[in-house]
Amino acid sequence: MSQTIQRAAVIGSGVMGASIAAHLSNAGIPTLLLDLVPKELTEKEKERGLDVTDVSVRNRLATTAIEKLKKVNPAPFYDNKTAALITPGNIEDDLARIKEVDWVIEVVVENLAIKQSLYQQIERVWEPGTIVSSNTSGISINEMVSECGEEFKSHFLGTHFFNPPRYMKLLEVIPGEHTEPSVITTMQQFCEKQLGKKVVIAKDTPNFIANRIGTHGMLITLAEMLDKGYTIEEVDAVTGPAMGRPRSATFRTLDLVGIDTFYFVSNNMYEKLSDPAEKKLFKVPQLLEDVVANGWIGEKAGQGFYKKEKTSKGKQILSLNLSTYEYEEQSKPKGASLDASKAAKGAANKLKALMNGKDQYAEMAWNILKHTLIYSAEKVGEIADTIVEIDEAMKWGFNWELGPFETWDAIGLKSSVDRMEQEGLQIPAWVTEWIENGNESFYNKEQGSVFYYSDGAFNQLEQPPEEINLHALKAQNKTIIQNNGASLIDLGEGVACLEFHSPNNAIGADILTMIQQSMDEVRKNFNGMVIANQGRNFCVGANIMILLMEAQEEEWDEVDQIIRMFQQTMLSLKHFEKPVVAAPHRMALGGGVEVCLPADHITASAETYFGLVEAGVGLIPAGGGCKEYMLRLSSAFEKTEVDIQPEVNRLFETIATAKVSTSADDAKRLGYLRASDQVILNESHVIYEAKQAALRLATQPASAHHHSFDFQVPGREGKAVMQLGAMQMRLGGYASDHDVVIANKLAHVLAGGDVPPGTLVSEQYMLDLEREAFLSLCGEPKTQARMQHMLTTGKPLRN
Known part of the structure; x- marks a missing residue:
């Protein structure tokens, strides 16, 4: 620099x-x-x-x-x-x-x-x-x-x-x-x-890149809606995830941004553009004039295109009827193309499924998209040097999963241009020339490298060294071993990366097997290992569906075996002689936390939401989470006369209430991360920084935690203090009867059982306590109801 x-x-x-x-x-x-x-x-x-x-x-x-x-x-x-x-x-x-x-x-x-x-x-x-x-x-x-x-x-x-x-x-x-x-x-x-x-x-042009393309897209969408008489709900059903856009789609986004802000940005474009045809595109429709005049400018005013209201059915989100300007109960749009998009996996496939439909929603998507694609192509060179800046601006600024030119590739460049021409649309000359020269896409991927259109030819997209891309490494045949749940990938310089890729990166037997196989491979051929992935979330916990099925069948030996396998794998990882660095991002919950705890070091994305949330499904952490945190507390206090109980109480409350950090910094405040753990603001740099940490650790003497030792626990008196806290929460109306059952089990484990205060216990002793508590809670009908509710709705049940 x-x-x-x-x-x-x-x-x-x-x-x-x-x-x-x-x-x-x-x-x-x-x-x-x-x-x-x-x-x-x-x-x-x-x-x-x-x-x-x-x-x-x-x-x-x-x-x-x-x-x-x-x-x-x-x-x-x-x-x-x-x-x-x-x-x-x-x-x-x-x-x-x-x-x-x-x-x-x-x-x-x-x-x-x-x-x-x-x-x-x-x-x-x-x-x-x-x-x-x-x-x-x-x-x-x-x-x-x-x-x-x-x-x-x-x-x-x-x-x-x-x-x-x-x-x-x-x-x-x-x-x-x-x-x-x-x-x-x-x-x-x-x-x-x-x-x-x-x-x-970006170039110094009105509204730069993202707002220029985004505002145009919003106004085209409004025009299509007003022309064809679609409802707000219908437009949002099409312009959300079905098109690879955020769930807030069009009108929820306008409410969040502020309709007055959007009005200002659109007017700014209208006033600054000189080309009459383009100027016409940015003319604010009467609809926006009306809602702004009424003060219905979005969430900050309490109402916009949507409004939260108390009704006879409880709190409801009502939508604006554009004919009457009255707020009404929402109707859920239904259509074959929407269903097909919902069933498809990945943004490109969802979009193709939507566009290939034959109903009015497929038509709406096409009529919006075709104008956005053409307008984006017209602006290459004017608002940005290449298609890459435009695509990245829309992905990072408007949370589109695919930029305009990636979208064009996804729906088929040549076939979509043919359709546009048949409908009498004017295609930018450089696009038709590119197709006439035999090209079928704006991007091309070869052996992990990305090439993009620029000045009539494919140019290689340069990846900064800090942006390690696991998908690209796999395309370069850097995978060492793999199964359905995880892969071990060579990051170079003697460091391997263990990547989860199960559904939601949930931990099951395949991931645990791959951790064990990865340790064998790293032991023989590498200097260190990083645990990381580039999924939407790092890991949302263990696979509770399998646990619930076994519990409902009362296959307790099977449940016991699952927990033992998890515990022993984490213990092996903790005492592994080569350095291990965990690199969580976004949600790292339950078992996702317990995978990070055995690591020598954690390099976390700043936006990491870290928490032992097992209480939400009626359980307690049993993959070493309780043991690991008590070991850390005991280590911190064993050389002083300070009373450990207040810190134990804080830990107990954090786990019992399933508290999740709001950031990696907050995870440090809650005690989930150590002061020495690293926080990286750029999520795309996390794996690179974790690799550097593994290289540094590889040159240092092995950490003391590679050796097992006994540690102090609060014992029966500490347990009584925690249980009293749980009962006070129950009396205060903050906890249900079943919450207290779970909290009492947790108190028993964190206290080290019914032993005298200060008793020295082993790691295995604590793991046995975790497993016993976990097994007994699995047999509780209310715990099974919580697990079922989470699997069905994705939300915790308070029972």
């Missing part, structure tokens, strides 16, 4: 500015948050006898914004403690403090004159070399700094974050005419590595 970014300043403490500051603090970047000085005192300030010269008054907008961040849902912070890294201030008193930072981000109102005035103020106190950027979603980057000096312009660019910044991975970087290449490189590397973003380089 040509420059390091260690401190930042955000100017503008509205929702977006404050959220960007929060995410910078998530990355450990101290940040100055500045806003205007309030003109008037609040009633509370008057009561305290303050006046407008007081610092607390002058910094009020930024200070209030930081406090609000701690209460927002979904949470902008990984952990609210990081708010301490944000320093509030105001533009009048503190603008000169931008000399202390390496990056200044402007996030003020979308008004060109206001932005131009602010940049002239910034330039007066600006330290040459400091990078300055705007988070504008549509104003010209070059116009904003047109009155500034050449050196300032050379360090200025657009950095368009998507909302909410913590969760939305896309960051559009928009260079200006004078932006130095080294500044672009610095921002791209910093934002990808430190902030976990997927950076796409």
Whole structure:
């Protein structure tokens, strides 16, 4: 990197500015948050006898914004403690403090004159070399700094974050005419590595890439709906997962984003475009004018295209009838093409199944999609250099599973273009020329490498070394051994990766067998092993369907055998002589946690939701989860006189209430992860970083945990304290009778059974306690009911 970014300043403490500051603090970047000085005192300030010269008054907008961040849902912070890294201030008193930072981000109102005035103020106190950027979603980057000096312009660019910044991975970087290449490189590397973003380089055109294509697609969808008389529910049924789009589809997305925001973005396009035909596409329909005029602007107003209401049937989500403008009970659209899409696996197959239908929903999908594909093709070279930037912007900014050109490949490039031409549509010349030259797709995959269309030829897509792709490695014949549940893949440099690929990555006998076989292989031929995968979630736990079937048949020997196999595999993994690094991402629940616990080190994605959730299905952790956490607690306290009971109580409550972390940082706070475990903000870098950790560990002496030893437990007195806590929760109405049954079993295990406090026990003794408790709970009818409910609905049952 040509420059390091260690401190930042955000100017503008509205929702977006404050959220960007929060995410910078998530990355450990101290940040100055500045806003205007309030003109008037609040009633509370008057009561305290303050006046407008007081610092607390002058910094009020930024200070209030930081406090609000701690209460927002979904949470902008990984952990609210990081708010301490944000320093509030105001533009009048503190603008000169931008000399202390390496990056200044402007996030003020979308008004060109206001932005131009602010940049002239910034330039007066600006330290040459400091990078300055705007988070504008549509104003010209070059116009904003047109009155500034050449050196300032050379360090200025657009950095368009998507909302909410913590969760939305896309960051559009928009260079200006004078932006130095080294500044672009610095921002791209910093934002990808430190902030976990997927950076796409956009051109300085109205609404850049994602909002340009996304807004067009939304307006085409509205036009199709109004023309054919479809309902809101019908449009959302087609434009959600059936088309490889998010579940929020069209109208739920508009409610979440804010219909007024979408209205503004559409109008911005309409005003800035000069081509009459294109301008017409962005004309806001009367429907949007009406709902905005009514104040029905989405979730923030309590109603938009959908509205939550208490009815005689309880809380319901009603939808807007576009004929009467009344909210009505939703109707569920039914159609053969929707059914076919639902039954298909994978985004490409779902889309093909939908498009191949013969009903009105297949027709709707085609009429929306054909215009989106053509428009995307027309904009190549204008809004972005290649098809790759457009595809990635839509995937990361709008959560499409396939970008426009990947979509075109999925439905058949040549056949779809033939159909478009038969319907009289004008296809961009470069697309027809590409097809005439014998090409049948925009992308081509060969032996794990990806090639894409660019300037009339296939070009290889360069993968950064930090982005290890397991699918590509398998295509390069790097699989060492495999079965239906898992594979062992060669990552190079003497490190192998154990990848789960069972349904939902749930742990069954095939995965446990592969763990054992992988240890044999790594022992002989490798220096270390990473446990990771690139599924939607790392692992949602053990396969409870098999457990439930065996329990219902009262095959207790079989259940016992399943648990023993899990326990012994995890114990072998814990005492394995080669380094093991677990690399969880997204949901790592129940058995998914217990697979990570034996590892020497955990390299977790920042967005890892970690938790021992067995109580939700009427059970307790029995793959070593209880044992492992008690061993850690005992190790921490064995050399001191500190009472271990408060920490045991905290652990007991965390497991008994099936608490799941809201991030990897939160998993550390809950005690699920150790302080030494690593958190990586960019999910696509996690396997690479885990590999580096395995290489480092391979050069160090074997960890002490490779040897079995006895450890202290709280015993019968500790058990009584935990059971009392469970009973208090029952009396307070926070727990059911069956919750107390489960909690008592858990207390027995965590306490080490009915032994005197401080008794030394072995790992195997604790595993035996776990297994006995687990088996007895499997026999409980209410536990079996919880397991059945989870399998049927995907939700926990409180009984």
